[in-house]
Amino acid sequence: MPGLMLNAELVEDEEQDVKDPMRHLMNTEDGLVTLPTNAAQLLSFLPEQSHLTAEGGILKLSFSHNWGSLPRPLNLSLTVDASPGCGGIAWPAGQILATYLIQQGPDYLRDRNILELGSGTGLVGLVAGLLGSTRTWITDLSILMPIMEQNIRLNELENRVFTSKLDWASPTSTNIPKPDLILAADCVYFEPAFPLLVDTLDSLATTHTEILFCYKKRRKADKRFFGMLKKKFSWKEIVDDPNRAAYNREAITLLRLSKLKDA
Incomplete structure (x- = not known):
């Protein structure tokens, strides 16, 4: 009986998702979308070396690091815009993944084809470009192309980071090299x-x-995704990140995925 009740809850959850895809990002008390672009809100659990300010629709992030070959700090400017939906916003999971890339350093990305899925503002892929990658593609739906292209120009990464439309309904249509x-x-x-x-x-x-996969657990139905994922991929949580305890408290997890050989 409890299982039937849970299934009914999940079906209802799915129906509500179709009507309102952004509802899991909302403040349940007032029904408003909670945009994590407020510096105090973000810095309450973001890695200590990430610093953020917002001016006139431009989000400015500054990352400290110890790599002698890179500018100190590493600065990134982002145009953010909620009008295209949740994709035009810089969410904490992206900043956590970007910080992890900076911790790994330039050698980690050198000579690799890099693809960011569901890039939105392009935050993570842009950081890869700042780290020296010359073969990074940031991808999303066509509605988000203008924001991503503007952010590439804003950070002068035109020769390092490239945009490409990637619709998950037809992913094989992309002309991006195998990542x-x-x-x-x-x-x-x-x-x-x-x-x-x-x-x-x-x-x-x-x-x-x-595959580096950072996500925030928001609801019971998330386990359906991992039920589908385990048929084709294995994964392990990344445990050597010094910021892990802080973001784990906010239900954010960073995973490394590997495709199964017999998938």
Whole structure:
């Protein structure tokens, strides 16, 4: 009987997702979308070396690091815009994944084809470009192309980071080279897209592809996504991140995915 009740709850949850994809990002008390662009709100649990200010629709992030070959600090400017939906906003999972890339350093990305899924503002892929990658593609739906292209220009990364439309419903249509590294931050929020996301990862990855996957657990139905994912991928939580305890308290997890050989 409890199982039947849970299934009914999940069905109702899915129906509400179709009507309102952004509802899991909302403040349940007032029904308003909670945009994590407020510096105090973000810095309450973001990595200590991430600093943020917002001026006139431009989000400015500053990352400290110890890499002698890079400017100190590493600065990034982002145009943010909620009008295209949740994709035009810089969410914490993206900043956490970007910080992890900075911790790994330039050598980690050198000579690799890098693809960011569901890029939105392009935050994570842009940081890859700032770290020296010359073969990074940031991807999303066509409605978000203008924001991503503007952010590339804003950070003078035209020769390092490239945009490409990537619809998860037809991922094989992309002309991007096979990626060596796939980056995905906060892509698990709209349940009807769960199978599309798994199929997209499956079509893009080989057994040699490294996938860094950062997500925030928001509801019970998220386990459906991982139920689909485990048929084609294995994963392990990244435990060597010094910021892990802080973001784990906010239900954010950073995983490394690997495609199964017999998938």
